[in-house]
Amino acid sequence: MARKKKNSGRKTYFICLSIYIILLIVASGFGLNLVWQYAEEYENSRVQNVVEEYVANLSENLWDDSIAETIANMPHEVQTDEECAEYVKEMLSSGITFNRSTSSEGGKVVNYELRCNGNVFGKLGLIEDESYADKVRFGMLPWKVFSEEFDFNALYTSVTVTVPESYEVYLNNVKLGPEYIVEEGIKYDVLEDYYDEFEGLPTKVKYEFDNVIGTVDTKILDDNGDVFVIDETKDDSQFIKDCSQEELNKLSDFMAKFLDRYFRFITGVGDPMYSYEQLAQYLELGSELDERCKVNMDGLSWSHTTSVRVDSTTLNGAVQLGDGFYLVDVSATTTVTYPGKSDTGEVSNDQSMKIIVKETADEIRAISLDKYA
Numbered sequence: 001m002a003r004k005k006k007n008s009g010r011k012t013y014f015i016c017l018s019i020y021i022i023l024l025i026v027a028s029g030f031g032l033n034l035v036w037q038y039a040e041e042y043e044n045s046r047v048q049n050v051v052e053e054y055v056a057n058l059s060e061n062l063w064d065d066s067i068a069e070t071i072a073n074m075p076h077e078v079q080t081d082e083e084c085a086e087y088v089k090e091m092l093s094s095g096i097t098f099n100r101s102t103s104s105e106g107g108k109v110v111n112y113e114l115r116c117n118g119n120v121f122g123k124l125g126l127i128e129d130e131s132y133a134d135k136v137r138f139g140m141l142p143w144k145v146f147s148e149e150f151d152f153n154a155l156y157t158s159v160t161v162t163v164p165e166s167y168e169v170y171l172n173n174v175k176l177g178p179e180y181i182v183e184e185g186i187k188y189d190v191l192e193d194y195y196d197e198f199e200g201l202p203t204k205v206k207y208e209f210d211n212v213i214g215t216v217d218t219k220i221l222d223d224n225g226d227v228f229v230i231d232e233t234k235d236d237s238q239f240i241k242d243c244s245q246e247e248l249n250k251l252s253d254f255m256a257k258f259l260d261r262y263f264r265f266i267t268g269v270g271d272p273m274y275s276y277e278q279l280a281q282y283l284e285l286g287s288e289l290d291e292r293c294k295v296n297m298d299g300l301s302w303s304h305t306t307s308v309r310v311d312s313t314t315l316n317g318a319v320q321l322g323d324g325f326y327l328v329d330v331s332a333t334t335t336v337t338y339p340g341k342s343d344t345g346e347v348s349n350d351q352s353m354k355i356i357v358k359e360t361a362d363e364i365r366a367i368s369l370d371k372y373a
Contacts, residue, residue: 045140047126051112054124054145055096058114070150075211078171084213088152091116098124110143119154123147155213162186162206163220164239167228169207170219182208188236191321194356194368200323202239240319243326252315254357254364255330258282260310262369263334265293267308268300275300284358284365306337306345316352324359325367 043049058064071084096116101123103110114122125147132141161169165184169176186204187195195201222228223241231238243251261282265275276297283290316329331352337345356367 044142047110047143050126050143050145051098051124055098055114059092059096066148067150070152071213074152074213076213077211078174078209078216079213083172087213087215088155091155121152121154122150125149152213156210157212157216159209159212159216159218160206161218161220161230162204163228163230164222165203165205166223168221170221171209171212171216173217173219176207176209180207180209181205188239190235190237190240191327193370194327200321200325202322204236204239237319240321240327243318243320247320247326248315248318250364251318251326251328251357252313254282255315255328255355256310256313258355258366259313259330259332262366263308263310263332265300266296267305267336268302269305269308272297272300282364282366284367287365287367289366289368304339306339308337309335311335311348321356326357326359328355328357329353330355 067088068081068085071088072081074084076084094117096114098112098114101111101113108128110126112124112126113120114124124145126143127146128141129144130141159171162183163169183206184203186206188202188204191201220228220230258279261275261279264270265272265279269275276293279293280290283293311333314331316331318326318328321327329352331350334349334351336347336349338347339345351371353369353371355369357364358367
């Protein structure tokens with residue numbers, strides 16, 4: 001009888017042990033399940049995950065309806081929507097980053113900035129998704145994007161071009177109208193000294209265009225409709241038309257005759273009134289040069305010059321100023337005879353001058369004369 005009791009007790013022990021092990025396994029499984037539920041809920045509640053997924057999708061597709069609408073609403077008169085889209089896609093492909101900017105409502109609403117190439121181009125608003133309130137065990141709600149805003153104004157670049165007034169400026173083959181001129185009457189640097197004396201000298205205008213997204217092709221056409229490329233290392237003489245050989249020949253002939261009369265007058269050879277009358281045939285009457293000659297006339301009567309000879313005249317260059325005006329660079333060598341000067345009384349002079357002349361009805365007249373060497 002004692003042996004039966006011992007066997008019965010051992011059997012009961014093993015049954016209890018098995019039940020305990022089963023209960024422990026069940027409890028452990030339930031605990032692990034809670035741990036996994038918590039971990040999953042926590043991971044889903046991380047707002048950064050939603051932003052990362054959004055950016056990854058944007059980086060992959062590089063375009064969505066919101067971006068397309070933003071671009072379409074931005075001024076881009078010289079670019080098509082498609083051209084702007086290609087530039088934006090190219091920009092986005094270089095890499096998109098994000099950073100948290102603000103939060104509100106106790107952290108239930110957060111905002112992120114989207115950046116590319118160092119510039120902010122978009123903003124995201126995220127909010128806790130209340131539709132999951134009955135589905136979470138630990139109160140950690142997932143996030144969802146509730147607003148997105150794109151602003152590509154940072155992509156805008158300005159184009160500024162200063163050209164002669166008669167030139168045309170094209171951006172992406174679209175001609176800029178006068179509404180884009182921000183400054184007029186800009187003087188040529190090489191003609192700065194002549195604007196107060198003469199009307200009709202050429203001037204420049206400045207075009208400014210702000211609504212360029214990305215890069216743009218700028219084209220300038222001159223008076224003849226030919227493409228002109230501005231050389232930033234040169235002065236405004238690059239805008240002044242070169243004279244034809246026929247014009248140069250005509251100006252050279254005029255200079256030889258004009259300077260012969262001019263030096264005879266200015267050195268006081270002979271009667272000043274007669275010399276002036278001979279010179280006046282080559283002067284624009286009433287011009288600055290004409291008036292200056294008249295003022296000097298009395299003083300020339302005291303001159304002791306015996307004679308003057310123009311040994312040579314050299315046309316160094318000439319440019320058109322428009323409306324029949326020419327700026328002529330000329331050098332001359334003269335021999336002047338003074339009583340008592342050296343053994344022969346002759347003195348040789350080399351002079352360089354810039355002379356403005358005007359051609360009217362095949363007649364050329366001198367307007368101003370400035371010595372520069």
